Amino acid sequence: MHDDYDTPWKQAIAGHLPEFMAFYFPDAYDAIDWSRPHDFLDQELAALSRDAELGTRLLDKLALPRV
Numbered sequence: 001m002h003d004d005y006d007t008p009w010k011q012a013i014a015g016h017l018p019e020f021m022a023f024y025f026p027d028a029y030d031a032i033d034w035s036r037p038h039d040f041l042d043q044e045l046a047a048l049s050r051d052a053e054l055g056t057r058l059l060d061k062l063a064l065p066r067v
Contacts, residue, residue: 013061014040036065 013020017038021029041062 010061017063033065038063038065 018029018034021032041064044062
C-alpha cells in the first residue's frame with residue numbers, strides 16, 4: 001500500500017488557488033488579475049505526456065485564466 005500525499009494537495013489548491021498563491025507566492029499573487037476566472041487544465045496537461053494512456057499518473061496542476 002502506498003501513501004497518497006499528492007491528491008490532497010491538489011484538491012486543496014483546486015479549491016483555494018488564490019489563497020494558496022497569496023501564502024506561498026505573494027509576489028506572483030500580486031501580479032495576477034484575480035477578477036478573471038481561471039480554469040484547471042489537468043486533462044490537457046496529461047495529454048502532453050507520451051504515456052498518458054497508461055492510467056493513473058501524478059502530474060502538476062495547470063491553471064490558466066479564462067479567455
